[in-house]
Amino acid sequence: MKTIIMAGGKGTRISGIASDIPKPMIPVVGKPILEYQIAALVRSGMRDILLVTGHLGYIIQDYFKDGSAFDTHISYFHETEALGTAGALFEIEKELSDSFLLINGDLVFDIDFSRLFAFHAENQSLATLVSHPNSHPYDSALLETDSDERIIRWINKEEPRAFYKNRVSSGVYLLDREIIALSKKSISAKKVDLDRDVLKPAISTNRLFAYNTPEYIKDMGTPDRFYQVEEDIAKGRVAARNLSHRQRAIFLDRDGTINQSKGFITRHEDFKLLDGVDKAIRQINKSGLLAIVITNQPVIARGECSLEELDLIHRKMETELGNTGVYIDDLYYCPHHPDRGFAGERLEYKIDCECRKPKPGMLLRAAEKYNIDLSASWMIGDDMRDIHAGKAAGCKTALIVDSAKRDIPANEAPDLYCSSLENFMDMYLK
Protein backbone atom coordinates (compact mmCIF):
# COMPACT_ATOMS: atom_id res chain seq x y z
CA MET A 1 0.00 0.00 0.00
CA LYS A 2 1.20 3.46 -0.86
CA THR A 3 1.44 6.39 1.52
CA ILE A 4 1.08 9.93 0.24
CA ILE A 5 2.41 12.64 2.52
CA MET A 6 1.36 16.20 1.79
CA ALA A 7 4.64 17.92 2.56
CA GLY A 8 4.09 21.19 0.74
CA GLY A 9 2.80 23.32 3.59
CA LYS A 10 4.27 26.76 4.03
CA GLY A 11 3.56 27.01 7.73
CA THR A 12 3.11 30.69 8.24
CA ARG A 13 1.64 30.32 11.72
CA ILE A 14 4.74 28.61 12.96
CA SER A 15 7.22 30.89 11.23
CA GLY A 16 8.37 32.25 14.58
CA ILE A 17 10.20 28.96 15.11
CA ALA A 18 11.60 28.38 11.67
CA SER A 19 10.92 30.30 8.48
CA ASP A 20 13.46 29.32 5.83
CA ILE A 21 12.51 25.63 5.64
CA PRO A 22 9.33 23.79 4.62
CA LYS A 23 7.06 23.10 7.59
CA PRO A 24 7.59 19.29 7.57
CA MET A 25 11.34 19.90 7.93
CA ILE A 26 11.01 21.81 11.20
CA PRO A 27 13.24 19.94 13.63
CA VAL A 28 11.72 18.50 16.78
CA VAL A 29 14.18 17.11 19.33
CA GLY A 30 16.83 17.18 16.61
CA LYS A 31 14.94 15.56 13.71
CA PRO A 32 12.49 16.88 11.09
CA ILE A 33 8.82 16.04 11.71
CA LEU A 34 8.81 14.23 8.37
CA GLU A 35 11.53 11.88 9.58
CA TYR A 36 9.35 10.86 12.53
CA GLN A 37 6.48 10.24 10.14
CA ILE A 38 8.60 8.07 7.87
CA ALA A 39 9.99 6.11 10.82
CA ALA A 40 6.45 5.46 12.13
CA LEU A 41 5.41 4.20 8.68
CA VAL A 42 8.46 1.96 8.33
CA ARG A 43 7.74 0.42 11.75
CA SER A 44 4.34 -0.60 10.35
CA GLY A 45 5.90 -2.03 7.21
CA MET A 46 4.75 0.88 5.01
CA ARG A 47 7.71 1.33 2.73
CA ASP A 48 6.22 2.84 -0.41
CA ILE A 49 6.06 6.57 0.21
CA LEU A 50 5.33 9.46 -2.12
CA LEU A 51 6.06 12.95 -0.89
CA VAL A 52 4.09 15.81 -2.41
CA THR A 53 6.34 18.84 -2.13
CA GLY A 54 5.86 22.51 -2.88
CA HIS A 55 7.45 25.55 -1.29
CA LEU A 56 11.23 24.86 -0.91
CA GLY A 57 10.62 21.23 -1.83
CA TYR A 58 14.24 20.70 -2.89
CA ILE A 59 15.26 20.86 0.77
CA ILE A 60 13.06 17.83 1.47
CA GLN A 61 14.33 15.93 -1.55
CA ASP A 62 17.98 16.68 -0.69
CA TYR A 63 17.46 15.28 2.79
CA PHE A 64 15.50 12.10 2.10
CA LYS A 65 16.67 11.34 -1.48
CA ASP A 66 15.32 7.92 -2.55
CA GLY A 67 14.64 6.90 1.06
CA SER A 68 17.21 4.10 1.19
CA ALA A 69 19.06 5.74 4.09
CA PHE A 70 15.74 5.58 5.99
CA ASP A 71 15.03 1.94 5.16
CA THR A 72 12.25 2.83 2.76
CA HIS A 73 11.46 3.85 -0.80
CA ILE A 74 10.51 7.46 -1.48
CA SER A 75 9.33 9.10 -4.68
CA TYR A 76 8.26 12.71 -5.22
CA PHE A 77 5.65 14.84 -6.85
CA HIS A 78 6.58 18.49 -6.91
CA GLU A 79 3.81 21.05 -7.23
CA THR A 80 4.89 23.97 -9.38
CA GLU A 81 1.63 25.74 -8.56
CA ALA A 82 -0.35 25.29 -5.33
CA LEU A 83 -2.92 22.53 -5.89
CA GLY A 84 -4.66 22.72 -2.52
CA THR A 85 -4.92 19.83 -0.07
CA ALA A 86 -5.94 17.24 -2.67
CA GLY A 87 -5.14 18.51 -6.17
CA ALA A 88 -1.95 16.45 -6.36
CA LEU A 89 -3.95 13.22 -5.92
CA PHE A 90 -5.57 13.82 -9.30
CA GLU A 91 -2.21 14.41 -10.94
CA ILE A 92 -0.74 11.16 -9.54
CA GLU A 93 -3.93 9.09 -9.77
CA LYS A 94 -2.25 6.37 -11.85
CA GLU A 95 0.44 5.89 -9.21
CA LEU A 96 -2.00 5.34 -6.34
CA SER A 97 -2.62 1.86 -4.96
CA ASP A 98 -6.24 0.61 -4.70
CA SER A 99 -6.23 1.84 -1.10
CA PHE A 100 -3.69 4.40 0.04
CA LEU A 101 -2.79 6.32 3.15
CA LEU A 102 -2.89 10.09 3.00
CA ILE A 103 -1.12 12.05 5.70
CA ASN A 104 -0.70 15.77 6.39
CA GLY A 105 2.97 16.65 6.56
CA ASP A 106 2.71 18.68 9.76
CA LEU A 107 1.57 15.84 12.02
CA VAL A 108 3.42 13.96 14.69
CA PHE A 109 1.78 10.57 15.13
CA ASP A 110 2.32 7.00 16.20
CA ILE A 111 -0.50 4.68 15.18
CA ASP A 112 -1.04 0.93 15.05
CA PHE A 113 -1.95 0.96 11.35
CA SER A 114 -3.02 -2.69 11.32
CA ARG A 115 -6.12 -1.73 13.35
CA LEU A 116 -6.98 1.04 10.90
CA PHE A 117 -6.61 -1.30 7.91
CA ALA A 118 -8.83 -3.92 9.57
CA PHE A 119 -11.51 -1.30 10.31
CA HIS A 120 -11.42 -0.02 6.71
CA ALA A 121 -11.77 -3.53 5.27
CA GLU A 122 -14.48 -4.61 7.71
CA ASN A 123 -16.65 -1.64 6.78
CA GLN A 124 -15.87 -1.79 3.06
CA SER A 125 -15.13 1.86 3.46
CA LEU A 126 -14.51 4.20 0.56
CA ALA A 127 -12.74 6.68 2.84
CA THR A 128 -11.79 6.26 6.47
CA LEU A 129 -10.93 9.41 8.39
CA VAL A 130 -8.81 8.83 11.44
CA SER A 131 -10.48 10.90 14.15
CA HIS A 132 -10.02 11.70 17.80
CA PRO A 133 -11.49 13.84 20.53
CA ASN A 134 -9.62 17.12 21.02
CA SER A 135 -9.42 19.77 23.73
CA HIS A 136 -11.19 22.49 21.72
CA PRO A 137 -14.12 20.83 19.93
CA TYR A 138 -16.20 24.02 20.21
CA ASP A 139 -14.13 25.72 17.50
CA SER A 140 -13.14 22.62 15.49
CA ALA A 141 -14.83 21.00 12.51
CA LEU A 142 -16.63 17.90 13.81
CA LEU A 143 -17.58 14.58 12.28
CA GLU A 144 -21.02 13.35 13.18
CA THR A 145 -21.29 9.56 13.04
CA ASP A 146 -23.98 6.96 13.50
CA SER A 147 -23.59 4.01 15.85
CA ASP A 148 -21.61 2.12 13.16
CA GLU A 149 -19.07 4.98 12.93
CA ARG A 150 -20.43 5.94 9.52
CA ILE A 151 -20.04 9.67 8.91
CA ILE A 152 -23.46 11.19 8.44
CA ARG A 153 -22.65 14.88 8.74
CA TRP A 154 -19.76 17.28 8.64
CA ILE A 155 -20.08 20.20 11.01
CA ASN A 156 -17.89 23.04 9.74
CA LYS A 157 -15.73 25.08 12.07
CA GLU A 158 -17.91 28.17 11.95
CA GLU A 159 -21.22 26.30 11.94
CA PRO A 160 -23.39 26.54 15.08
CA ARG A 161 -23.63 23.20 16.83
CA ALA A 162 -26.00 21.75 19.39
CA PHE A 163 -24.82 18.84 21.53
CA TYR A 164 -22.14 16.90 19.73
CA LYS A 165 -19.74 13.98 19.95
CA ASN A 166 -16.19 15.25 20.30
CA ARG A 167 -14.83 13.74 17.11
CA VAL A 168 -12.33 15.67 15.02
CA SER A 169 -10.58 14.65 11.81
CA SER A 170 -6.87 14.17 12.57
CA GLY A 171 -5.27 14.59 9.15
CA VAL A 172 -4.64 10.87 8.56
CA TYR A 173 -6.83 9.16 5.96
CA LEU A 174 -7.17 5.75 4.38
CA LEU A 175 -8.73 6.27 0.96
CA ASP A 176 -9.78 4.01 -1.87
CA ARG A 177 -8.59 5.26 -5.23
CA GLU A 178 -12.21 4.99 -6.34
CA ILE A 179 -12.98 8.22 -4.46
CA ILE A 180 -10.65 10.12 -6.79
CA ALA A 181 -12.45 8.79 -9.85
CA LEU A 182 -15.82 9.59 -8.24
CA SER A 183 -14.99 13.17 -7.34
CA LYS A 184 -13.33 13.91 -10.68
CA LYS A 185 -16.76 14.19 -12.23
CA SER A 186 -17.66 17.28 -10.24
CA ILE A 187 -14.26 18.97 -10.09
CA SER A 188 -13.03 21.29 -12.82
CA ALA A 189 -10.24 23.36 -11.22
CA LYS A 190 -6.74 21.98 -10.61
CA LYS A 191 -6.73 23.30 -7.07
CA VAL A 192 -8.77 20.91 -4.94
CA ASP A 193 -9.73 21.02 -1.27
CA LEU A 194 -9.78 17.55 0.25
CA ASP A 195 -12.54 18.21 2.77
CA ARG A 196 -14.81 20.39 0.67
CA ASP A 197 -14.39 18.85 -2.79
CA VAL A 198 -13.61 15.18 -2.13
CA LEU A 199 -14.72 13.96 1.31
CA LYS A 200 -17.88 15.92 2.08
CA PRO A 201 -19.58 15.12 -1.23
CA ALA A 202 -18.80 11.42 -0.61
CA ILE A 203 -20.89 11.32 2.60
CA SER A 204 -23.86 10.54 0.34
CA THR A 205 -22.26 7.21 -0.67
CA ASN A 206 -22.74 6.02 2.94
CA ARG A 207 -19.21 4.65 2.70
CA LEU A 208 -17.37 7.32 4.64
CA PHE A 209 -16.25 6.21 8.11
CA ALA A 210 -14.51 7.67 11.13
CA TYR A 211 -11.92 5.53 12.85
CA ASN A 212 -11.72 7.03 16.30
CA THR A 213 -8.54 6.39 18.23
CA PRO A 214 -6.84 7.65 21.41
CA GLU A 215 -3.42 7.29 19.78
CA TYR A 216 -1.13 10.29 19.51
CA ILE A 217 -1.75 12.51 16.47
CA LYS A 218 -1.00 16.22 16.79
CA ASP A 219 -0.31 18.95 14.29
CA MET A 220 2.38 21.55 14.68
CA GLY A 221 0.15 24.42 13.64
CA THR A 222 1.18 26.93 16.30
CA PRO A 223 4.29 27.57 18.43
CA ASP A 224 2.40 26.45 21.57
CA ARG A 225 1.58 23.11 20.00
CA PHE A 226 5.13 22.79 18.73
CA TYR A 227 6.55 23.04 22.26
CA GLN A 228 3.94 20.60 23.58
CA VAL A 229 4.79 18.04 20.87
CA GLU A 230 8.49 18.47 21.56
CA GLU A 231 7.94 17.68 25.24
CA ASP A 232 5.68 14.73 24.39
CA ILE A 233 8.30 13.17 22.11
CA ALA A 234 11.06 13.70 24.64
CA LYS A 235 9.00 12.06 27.39
CA GLY A 236 7.98 9.07 25.27
CA ARG A 237 4.27 10.00 25.30
CA VAL A 238 3.93 9.75 21.52
CA ALA A 239 5.08 6.14 21.25
CA ALA A 240 3.32 5.04 24.46
CA ARG A 241 -0.14 5.73 23.03
CA ASN A 242 0.32 3.39 20.05
CA LEU A 243 -2.30 0.69 20.62
CA SER A 244 0.20 -2.07 19.97
CA HIS A 245 1.46 -1.13 23.44
CA ARG A 246 -0.52 -1.92 26.59
CA GLN A 247 -2.65 1.00 27.79
CA ARG A 248 -3.84 2.03 31.22
CA ALA A 249 -7.38 3.27 31.76
CA ILE A 250 -9.53 4.93 34.36
CA PHE A 251 -13.00 3.41 33.95
CA LEU A 252 -15.62 5.85 35.10
CA ASP A 253 -19.11 5.12 36.22
CA ARG A 254 -21.51 7.82 34.98
CA ASP A 255 -24.36 8.69 37.38
CA GLY A 256 -22.97 9.83 40.73
CA THR A 257 -19.39 9.85 39.44
CA ILE A 258 -19.50 12.24 36.49
CA ASN A 259 -22.94 13.76 36.86
CA GLN A 260 -25.36 14.42 39.69
CA SER A 261 -27.36 11.33 40.48
CA LYS A 262 -31.01 11.84 41.36
CA GLY A 263 -32.48 8.50 40.46
CA PHE A 264 -32.18 7.53 36.80
CA ILE A 265 -31.79 10.25 34.24
CA THR A 266 -34.23 9.97 31.36
CA ARG A 267 -34.05 13.50 29.93
CA HIS A 268 -30.98 15.44 28.85
CA GLU A 269 -32.28 18.50 30.70
CA ASP A 270 -31.61 16.64 33.96
CA PHE A 271 -27.99 15.85 33.18
CA LYS A 272 -25.62 18.04 35.22
CA LEU A 273 -21.88 17.56 35.62
CA LEU A 274 -20.60 17.31 39.19
CA ASP A 275 -18.19 20.00 40.40
CA GLY A 276 -14.54 19.16 39.84
CA VAL A 277 -15.19 16.48 37.23
CA ASP A 278 -13.64 18.59 34.47
CA LYS A 279 -10.52 19.08 36.55
CA ALA A 280 -10.27 15.34 37.30
CA ILE A 281 -10.76 14.31 33.67
CA ARG A 282 -8.17 16.90 32.61
CA GLN A 283 -5.70 15.11 34.87
CA ILE A 284 -6.64 11.78 33.29
CA ASN A 285 -6.20 13.23 29.78
CA LYS A 286 -2.85 14.78 30.67
CA SER A 287 -1.52 11.65 32.34
CA GLY A 288 -1.80 9.61 29.16
CA LEU A 289 -4.49 7.40 30.70
CA LEU A 290 -7.66 6.49 28.84
CA ALA A 291 -10.90 7.90 30.27
CA ILE A 292 -13.64 5.37 29.52
CA VAL A 293 -17.21 5.65 30.80
CA ILE A 294 -18.87 2.39 31.82
CA THR A 295 -22.55 2.80 32.70
CA ASN A 296 -25.67 0.71 33.34
CA GLN A 297 -28.68 2.29 31.68
CA PRO A 298 -31.62 -0.01 32.42
CA VAL A 299 -33.89 2.93 31.55
CA ILE A 300 -33.65 1.66 27.97
CA ALA A 301 -34.96 -1.82 28.82
CA ARG A 302 -37.66 -0.32 31.00
CA GLY A 303 -38.82 1.91 28.19
CA GLU A 304 -38.23 5.04 30.26
CA CYS A 305 -35.70 6.57 27.88
CA SER A 306 -35.25 6.11 24.13
CA LEU A 307 -31.89 5.32 22.55
CA GLU A 308 -32.08 8.72 20.85
CA GLU A 309 -32.53 10.52 24.16
CA LEU A 310 -29.70 8.51 25.76
CA ASP A 311 -27.50 9.50 22.84
CA LEU A 312 -28.48 13.13 23.39
CA ILE A 313 -27.60 12.84 27.10
CA HIS A 314 -24.18 11.50 26.18
CA ARG A 315 -23.61 14.18 23.58
CA LYS A 316 -24.52 16.78 26.20
CA MET A 317 -21.93 15.24 28.49
CA GLU A 318 -19.25 15.36 25.77
CA THR A 319 -20.20 18.91 24.83
CA GLU A 320 -20.04 20.23 28.39
CA LEU A 321 -16.75 18.45 29.03
CA GLY A 322 -15.48 19.76 25.67
CA ASN A 323 -16.37 23.31 26.65
CA THR A 324 -13.91 22.97 29.53
CA GLY A 325 -11.21 21.49 27.25
CA VAL A 326 -11.44 17.85 28.38
CA TYR A 327 -12.72 14.66 26.82
CA ILE A 328 -13.53 11.02 27.36
CA ASP A 329 -11.94 8.43 25.07
CA ASP A 330 -14.95 6.14 24.84
CA LEU A 331 -18.23 5.21 26.45
CA TYR A 332 -19.93 1.86 26.94
CA TYR A 333 -23.45 1.49 28.23
CA CYS A 334 -25.56 -1.53 29.07
CA PRO A 335 -29.17 -1.04 27.94
CA HIS A 336 -30.35 -4.29 29.52
CA HIS A 337 -32.23 -5.27 32.65
CA PRO A 338 -33.00 -8.83 33.71
CA ASP A 339 -36.35 -8.41 35.51
CA ARG A 340 -39.58 -8.15 33.59
CA GLY A 341 -42.78 -6.48 34.69
CA PHE A 342 -42.31 -2.76 34.06
CA ALA A 343 -45.00 -0.92 32.13
CA GLY A 344 -43.69 0.09 28.69
CA GLU A 345 -40.64 -2.16 28.89
CA ARG A 346 -38.77 -3.24 25.76
CA LEU A 347 -38.55 -7.02 25.77
CA GLU A 348 -35.55 -7.17 23.44
CA TYR A 349 -33.46 -5.62 26.23
CA LYS A 350 -34.94 -7.74 29.02
CA ILE A 351 -32.13 -10.23 29.17
CA ASP A 352 -29.56 -11.42 31.63
CA CYS A 353 -26.61 -9.99 29.70
CA GLU A 354 -22.85 -10.09 30.14
CA CYS A 355 -22.44 -6.32 30.21
CA ARG A 356 -24.58 -5.12 33.10
CA LYS A 357 -22.39 -4.27 36.10
CA PRO A 358 -21.51 -6.06 38.43
CA LYS A 359 -20.52 -8.21 35.45
CA PRO A 360 -17.30 -7.06 33.78
CA GLY A 361 -18.43 -7.35 30.12
CA MET A 362 -18.07 -3.68 29.19
CA LEU A 363 -14.62 -3.42 30.77
CA LEU A 364 -13.48 -6.56 28.96
CA ARG A 365 -14.73 -5.22 25.62
CA ALA A 366 -12.90 -1.94 26.16
CA ALA A 367 -9.76 -3.81 27.18
CA GLU A 368 -9.83 -5.80 23.96
CA LYS A 369 -10.48 -2.77 21.76
CA TYR A 370 -7.77 -0.61 23.32
CA ASN A 371 -5.25 -3.23 24.45
CA ILE A 372 -5.73 -2.22 28.08
CA ASP A 373 -3.74 -3.73 30.91
CA LEU A 374 -6.63 -4.24 33.34
CA SER A 375 -4.39 -4.92 36.32
CA ALA A 376 -2.85 -1.46 35.85
CA SER A 377 -6.25 0.21 35.45
CA TRP A 378 -8.91 1.47 37.84
CA MET A 379 -12.70 1.29 38.00
CA ILE A 380 -14.25 4.12 39.94
CA GLY A 381 -17.91 4.50 40.90
CA ASP A 382 -20.38 5.22 43.66
CA ASP A 383 -22.08 1.82 43.75
CA MET A 384 -20.89 -1.62 44.86
CA ARG A 385 -21.79 -2.88 41.37
CA ASP A 386 -18.92 -0.75 40.05
CA ILE A 387 -16.54 -2.27 42.57
CA HIS A 388 -17.64 -5.82 41.79
CA ALA A 389 -17.37 -5.26 38.06
CA GLY A 390 -13.91 -3.72 38.47
CA LYS A 391 -12.70 -6.60 40.61
CA ALA A 392 -14.17 -9.19 38.23
CA ALA A 393 -12.24 -7.56 35.38
CA GLY A 394 -9.03 -7.59 37.40
CA CYS A 395 -8.83 -3.81 37.92
CA LYS A 396 -8.09 -1.83 41.02
CA THR A 397 -11.21 -0.18 42.38
CA ALA A 398 -12.24 3.04 44.10
CA LEU A 399 -15.61 3.74 45.70
CA ILE A 400 -17.03 7.24 45.95
CA VAL A 401 -18.84 7.27 49.28
CA ASP A 402 -19.42 9.31 52.47
CA SER A 403 -16.75 8.70 55.06
CA ALA A 404 -19.45 7.32 57.38
CA LYS A 405 -20.09 4.38 55.04
CA ARG A 406 -16.54 3.11 54.64
CA ASP A 407 -16.98 -0.11 56.60
CA ILE A 408 -17.34 -2.67 53.80
CA PRO A 409 -16.07 -6.16 54.73
CA ALA A 410 -12.48 -6.68 53.63
CA ASN A 411 -13.26 -9.35 51.02
CA GLU A 412 -15.54 -6.93 49.12
CA ALA A 413 -13.90 -3.63 49.96
CA PRO A 414 -12.51 -1.37 47.23
CA ASP A 415 -8.80 -0.62 47.06
CA LEU A 416 -9.57 3.02 47.81
CA TYR A 417 -12.36 5.12 49.27
CA CYS A 418 -12.81 8.66 48.00
CA SER A 419 -15.29 11.50 48.20
CA SER A 420 -15.35 12.37 44.49
CA LEU A 421 -13.61 11.73 41.18
CA GLU A 422 -11.46 14.79 41.83
CA ASN A 423 -10.50 13.41 45.24
CA PHE A 424 -9.64 10.06 43.61
CA MET A 425 -7.37 11.68 41.01
CA ASP A 426 -5.57 13.68 43.73
CA MET A 427 -4.83 10.43 45.56
CA TYR A 428 -4.00 8.58 42.35
CA LEU A 429 -1.42 11.15 41.25
CA LYS A 430 0.27 10.99 44.65
Ligand SMILES: [Zn+2]
Ligand atom coordinates in the same frame (compact mmCIF):
# COMPACT_ATOMS: atom_id res chain seq x y z
ZN1 LIG B 1 -26.13 -5.51 29.17
